[in-house]
Amino acid sequence: MPRFVIEREIPGAGALTRAELHAISQTPCGVLREMGPQVQWVRSHVTADKVYCEYIAPDEASVRQHARLGGFPANAVNRVMATIDPTTAE
Template identity: 65%
Template sequence: MPKYIIEREIPGAGALSPQELQGISQKSCGILRDMGPQIQWLESYVTDDKVYCVYIAPDEATLRAHAEKGGFPANHIARIKTVIDPTTAENQ
């Protein structure tokens, strides 16, 4: 199943309290449960004014439906083609 990264513009995201982040996470998980196993949230990275979320989903439309149901912005969605890390530099 394809993996995607979603860029969400959320002014002040980096200043959200642990309780606020927990509430957002709980809301997202509840919607994911209702949508079924075809969409999975892997992790998110919170910066000052954006949140970058990594999901597995069949297509972009499914991700947009999740965002709409949760009232979350989905300013940019990109399909991840491959993942590299420092071990990629090593000889095989």
């Protein structure tokens, strides 16, 4: 199943408290329960004004539907073509 990295522009995201991040994470989980197991949230990385989310989904349309149903931005959706890490250099 393809993986996607979603860029979400959320001004001030890096200043959100742990409690706020906990509360915010409830929405995508609820939407995923409604959509079924074909879309999975893997993890998200929060920066100063953006959140980068990794999802497993059958296609970009499913990722965008998840964002639309949850009411959060999906400013860029990029399919992951390969993954590398330090072991790739070995």
